[in-house]
Amino acid sequence: MSDDLFLSATDKKPMYLQIVEQITSKVLLGDWPTNMALPSIRELAATTKVSVITVKRAYAELEQAGVIVTQAGRGSFVSAQPDLQLQLLQQQLQQQLDQAIDIAKQLQLTEEQILDTVQQQLELRREPRRE
Numbered sequence: 001m002s003d004d005l006f007l008s009a010t011d012k013k014p015m016y017l018q019i020v021e022q023i024t025s026k027v028l029l030g031d032w033p034t035n036m037a038l039p040s041i042r043e044l045a046a047t048t049k050v051s052v053i054t055v056k057r058a059y060a061e062l063e064q065a066g067v068i069v070t071q072a073g074r075g076s077f078v079s080a081q082p083d084l085q086l087q088l089l090q091q092q093l094q095q096q097l098d099q100a101i102d103i104a105k106q107l108q109l110t111e112e113q114i115l116d117t118v119q120q121q122l123e124l125r126r127e128p129r130r131e
Helices: 015-029 041-048 052-064 084-107 111-125
Strands: 067-071 077-078
Touching: 015 041, 015 052, 015 084, 041 052, 052 067, 052 077, 084 111
Parallel strands: none
Antiparallel strands: 067 077
16 A cells, blocks of 8 residues: 655646545545545645645545544544445546536537537447347
């Protein structure tokens, strides 16, 4: 299990968002299991070379999203809520659909054209029928 987060100063995303996305990904993939203790805010700030405020914001967003829970005096842990990975996958699907719709609108596609495109992709992915 790798606890390392790799933050990039050249990434257009803010540092706190990079932290949120990487921790969410580690939880989603099962690299960080339920009830696993996260590094303290100060520890993560030191290892990633970002401010304590940046890590605190990331942890607050993760807690609001239900990915982690924070217990006063004990620290932050991966949430034990049932179906967490399923919820994270659904959020990821929604974000990617939003991005696809934004691109389709930039292409000035109608809703019907967007739906047709999705339908075509689904048909391409269908397994061939065995007879």
